[in-house]
Amino acid sequence: MQSQTIPNNLKISPYLVFxxxxxxxxxxxxxxxxxxxxxxxxxxxxxxxxxxxxxxxLVLWMMYKLCEMVNxxxxxxxxxxxxxxISKVVSFAFILFYIIYLLSFILNFIEVIQIWMFPDxxxxxxSLFFLLLSIYIVYGGLRTVVGICFxxxxxxxxxxxxxxxxxxxxxFTHLLPIWEHxxxxxxxxxxxxxxxxxxxxxxxxxxxxxNKPEKSKKxxxxxxxxxxxxxxxxxxIAFSYFSKKQLENTIWATLSMWQMVQFPFVExxxxxxxxxxxxxxxxxxxxxxxxxxxxxxxxxxxxxxKGAILISTIAVIIVxxxxxxxxxxxxxxxxxxxxxxxxxxxxPLLYCLSLIIKKVKT
Amino acid sequence: xxxxxxxxxxxxxxxxxxxxxxxxxxxxQSTYYFNEKTNERFGFHFYATLVDEQIIQESALPxxxxxxxxxxxxxxxxxxxxxxxxxxxxxxxxxxxxNGYVLVTLDSDKNRFGFIAAQKEIVRSLSQPExxxxxxxxxxxxxxxxxxxxxxxxxxxxxxxxxxQEYTVGKLSKTKVAVLxxxxxxxxxxxxTVKQRIRNIEIDTISDSSNIVELLSDNSNxxxxxxxxxxxxxxxxxxxxxxxxxxxxxGSPHVLIAPTTLIEFFSAFExxxxxxxxxxxxxxxxxxxxxxxxxxxxxxxAAMTYQYELIPPDLLGILVTSRRTIPLPPILEALFLELxxxxxxxxxxxxxxxxxxxxxxxxGIVIGTASVEAGLTSNVLLIFVALGxxxxxxxxxxxxxxxxxxxxxxxxxxxxxxxxxxxxFCFCILIAHLLRLTSLGRPFLAPIYxxxxxxMKDTLIRTPLQKxxxxxxxxxxQKPKRFNKKKAETPKDIDE
Numbered sequence: 001m002q003s004q005t006i007p008n009n010l011k012i013s014p015y016l017v018f019x020x021x022x023x024x025x026x027x028x029x030x031x032x033x034x035x036x037x038x039x040x041x042x043x044x045x046x047x048x049x050x051x052x053x054x055x056x057x058l059v060l061w062m063m064y065k066l067c068e069m070v071n072x073x074x075x076x077x078x079x080x081x082x083x084x085x086i087s088k089v090v091s092f093a094f095i096l097f098y099i100i101y102l103l104s105f106i107l108n109f110i111e112v113i114q115i116w117m118f119p120d121x122x123x124x125x126x127s128l129f130f131l132l133l134s135i136y137i138v139y140g141g142l143r144t145v146v147g148i149c150f151x152x153x154x155x156x157x158x159x160x161x162x163x164x165x166x167x168x169x170x171x172f173t174h175l176l177p178i179w180e181h182x183x184x185x186x187x188x189x190x191x192x193x194x195x196x197x198x199x200x201x202x203x204x205x206x207x208x209x210x211n212k213p214e215k216s217k218k219x220x221x222x223x224x225x226x227x228x229x230x231x232x233x234x235x236x237i238a239f240s241y242f243s244k245k246q247l248e249n250t251i252w253a254t255l256s257m258w259q260m261v262q263f264p265f266v267e268x269x270x271x272x273x274x275x276x277x278x279x280x281x282x283x284x285x286x287x288x289x290x291x292x293x294x295x296x297x298x299x300x301x302x303x304x305x306k307g308a309i310l311i312s313t314i315a316v317i318i319v320x321x322x323x324x325x326x327x328x329x330x331x332x333x334x335x336x337x338x339x340x341x342x343x344x345x346x347x348p349l350l351y352c353l354s355l356i357i358k359k360v361k362t
Numbered sequence: 363x364x365x366x367x368x369x370x371x372x373x374x375x376x377x378x379x380x381x382x383x384x385x386x387x388x389x390x391q392s393t394y395y396f397n398e399k400t401n402e403r404f405g406f407h408f409y410a411t412l413v414d415e416q417i418i419q420e421s422a423l424p425x426x427x428x429x430x431x432x433x434x435x436x437x438x439x440x441x442x443x444x445x446x447x448x449x450x451x452x453x454x455x456x457x458x459x460x461n462g463y464v465l466v467t468l469d470s471d472k473n474r475f476g477f478i479a480a481q482k483e484i485v486r487s488l489s490q491p492e493x494x495x496x497x498x499x500x501x502x503x504x505x506x507x508x509x510x511x512x513x514x515x516x517x518x519x520x521x522x523x524x525x526x527q528e529y530t531v532g533k534l535s536k537t538k539v540a541v542l543x544x545x546x547x548x549x550x551x552x553x554x555t556v557k558q559r560i561r562n563i564e565i566d567t568i569s570d571s572s573n574i575v576e577l578l579s580d581n582s583n584x585x586x587x588x589x590x591x592x593x594x595x596x597x598x599x600x601x602x603x604x605x606x607x608x609x610x611x612x613g614s615p616h617v618l619i620a621p622t623t624l625i626e627f628f629s630a631f632e633x634x635x636x637x638x639x640x641x642x643x644x645x646x647x648x649x650x651x652x653x654x655x656x657x658x659x660x661x662x663x664a665a666m667t668y669q670y671e672l673i674p675p676d677l678l679g680i681l682v683t684s685r686r687t688i689p690l691p692p693i694l695e696a697l698f699l700e701l702x703x704x705x706x707x708x709x710x711x712x713x714x715x716x717x718x719x720x721x722x723x724x725x726g727i728v729i730g731t732a733s734v735e736a737g738l739t740s741n742v743l744l745i746f747v748a749l750g751x752x753x754x755x756x757x758x759x760x761x762x763x764x765x766x767x768x769x770x771x772x773x774x775x776x777x778x779x780x781x782x783x784x785x786x787f788c789f790c791i792l793i794a795h796l797l798r799l800t801s802l803g804r805p806f807l808a809p810i811y812x813x814x815x816x817x818m819k820d821t822l823i824r825t826p827l828q829k830x831x832x833x834x835x836x837x838x839x840q841k842p843k844r845f846n847k848k849k850a851e852t853p854k855d856i857d858e
Contacts, residue, residue, distance in 0.1 A: 015813075133794060263674075264674065265673070268672055282790050
């Protein structure tokens with residue numbers, strides 16, 4: 001078992017994990033998750049978010065246990081448990097996972113831009129510019145990537161206050177009666193919430209880069225709790241603002257709520273909101289690119305600089321092929337199944353397995 | 363006092379080869395005298411333009427002529443000047459002569475050379491700071507002479523811990539560069555980095571400290587200055603006490619400060635002379651001015667080109683009316699006005715002050731009004747551009763002001779491409795770039811990222827002096843505490 005040694009000046013402070021978690025969790029899903037979960041659990045769907053949130057805490061705890069076991073990232077864990085060959089295979093699976101993950105962000109964001117701002121924005125040009133910027137950031141190392149996570153969390157905070165505009169028209173009786181749906185429905189909603197809530201698994205890969213990782217645990221959990229509360233509150237606001245029928249027809253509930261926002265100098269706030277999402281997505285894309293290129297480096301000895309360019313090129317080509325007409329909905333379904341399988345099923349299984357193997361080995 | 367020899371005669375006397383190149387300069391003088399007591403012949407060689415003749419006439423020569431002068435060691439005894447060296451290596455001759463020393467040779471002691479300091483310093487008198495002018499506070503600014511600048515700083519920090527180390531940079535210019543720090547406070551790594559980088563500089567001439575900035579910067583391709591330059595001795599003294607390093611370059615009235623952060627470029631030193639609430643208010647005004655100045659024209663272009671729905675109907679009415687007769691698309695209109703302002707600024711900067719002012723008035727008022735009346739630009743945009751220009755001039759550091767002025771052009775281009783989205787995208791690029799920047803290896807965006815809440819006391823806000831009892835954490839100083847906070851503020855109970 002050879003664990004990477006990271007020089008101290010490249011490591012990040014434990015508290016920054018808080019921002020990494022939040023910025024990775026909040027992505028494109030926030031713009032319209034309310035309708036999807038309401039389809040299954042109606043106005044009780046906010047309970048599903050809380051259920052999922054508690055499960056995430058558990059999975060996060062397992063992730064830390066796994067990494068602590070070998071004091072390295074998830075690849076080291078596999079190397080320790082199953083040997084080098086399997087760990088290589090798993091590396092490639094993760095690379096693929098992160099490329100798809102990255103693609104889902106760009107594709108969905110392009111769709112949002114096309115629907116809300118520019119009907120004819122060019123897939124190729126946009127993804128090219130966005131990935132060039134991401135490469136520039138990734139070249140700065142993890143510290144720069146985490147810096148982007150930090151600003152991607154801090155700067156858009158003001159957007160939270162814009163949701164208070166809808167409170168004037170909110171009718172909280174929509175939420176009553178509580179617990180009208182049975183547990184299967186709630187869990188179904190939780191399942192469909194998962195794509196919006198993932199991202200925290202990045203901790204598996206950046207673990208060796210955290211200075212005093214045991215101290216970062218607290219921050220990771222605070223981060224997850226913050227997003228869960230944010231999602232719950234936002235869902236409650238949406239459920240109380242939209243009627244049931246309205247919500248069924250509102251794909252981007254969060255964006256639609258911004259239409260209520262009015263300032264003396266800004267008429268349609270959703271433009272600013274959508275443009276701002278650029279800053280919120282950037283950390284997701286950069287960290288995904290960083291993780292993918294890092295794994296590629298570990299698996300093939302390809303320089304991370306070249307790996308980042310390679311992965312970005314692939315991404316740009318695929319995004320260009322996805323011109324209008326291709327069903328993003330079904331792509332998202334695949335991504336959803338994939339993330340659920342990896343984060344919520346595989347990791348707990350791996351944890352249990354590791355306990356058994358450790359017992360056998362000792 | 364009979365000058366005994368001229369060059370032809372001197373040539374015949376067997377001597378080292380050191381004078382062959384020197385004699386080509388007409389201002390190089392070489393004379394021989396006899397000592398009255400011992401009748402020893404000694405030579406006096408110097409660059410007439412570099413030495414102070416008064417020192418030679420009144421102190422050095424009379425002493426050497428009349429007092430007993432047997433060997434070069436006697437120089438220390440008989441010449442009433444402190445800076446005297448006796449060296450053996452003929453290679454030192456050139457350097458010493460060029461530094462304003464007088465070379466004394468003694469016929470009976472040909473292997474050694476005596477040097478008497480007689481530098482002539484041409485200094486201009488102290489003037490007021492022009493770029494970093496402040497209404498209140500000290501009114502002295504640095505000058506070009508390194509000695510005088512050091513004097514100004516030492517007077518403000520009369521402690522032995524203030525260390526000044528001199529280096530010579532530039533193969534031809536031989537510019538003196540002094541690195542200043544306070545021993546026991548300043549982080550040693552930072553000092554070593556600066557020294558190392560100065561030693562590694564390979565260049566022929568240094569004209570100004572700005573050249574040093576470019577050579578020391580971590581990323582010389584960046585739009586942002588990574589070393590702070592100042593002309594205020596009070597600022598340098600305060601910043602040295604904070605645990606930073608000052609670099610004085612001979613021949614430049616600007617002293618460099620390293621490491622620095624982005625925030626520092628937006629703080630005027632006058633802020634520390636004002637009441638802290640007022641100072642904080644001014645800093646916030648400056649911050650908004652800069653943001654406004656960078657973003658106002660791009661937002662105008664974005665809104666007028668793509669997202670006009672962004673603007674409420676009442677306001678949109680005004681904008682549309684003002685643009686009704688304008689034939690140009692918003693981007694050209696904006697570029698036209700922005701470039702006009704740049705032209706005015708550049709013309710004003712290159713012309714003598716009085717002509718410059720006239721140009722400013724003619725340009726500002728005449729061109730502005732005329733272009734609106736001619737229907738080339740809308741008057742609303744004229745207001746925005748003028749306000750934006752005003753905003754960019756509020757930055758206290760001149761070089762950062764230039765950066766801000768250039769910064770709006772990429773924003774304008776992206777606004778033209780993608781409207782509001784382009785502006786946010788360009789903002790992302792800016793943040794990414796700033797995140798990657800370092801000054802002497804220390805993060806440029808500190809204390810925002812990495813977040814150091816304790817350092818936030820002196821950023822966009824300026825807290826009372828007594829609250830700032832700690833040195834910035836980013837600097838990793840050897841003594842994190844400036845003074846004892848508890849001693850500084852002893853809270854009193856009512857009516858005590």
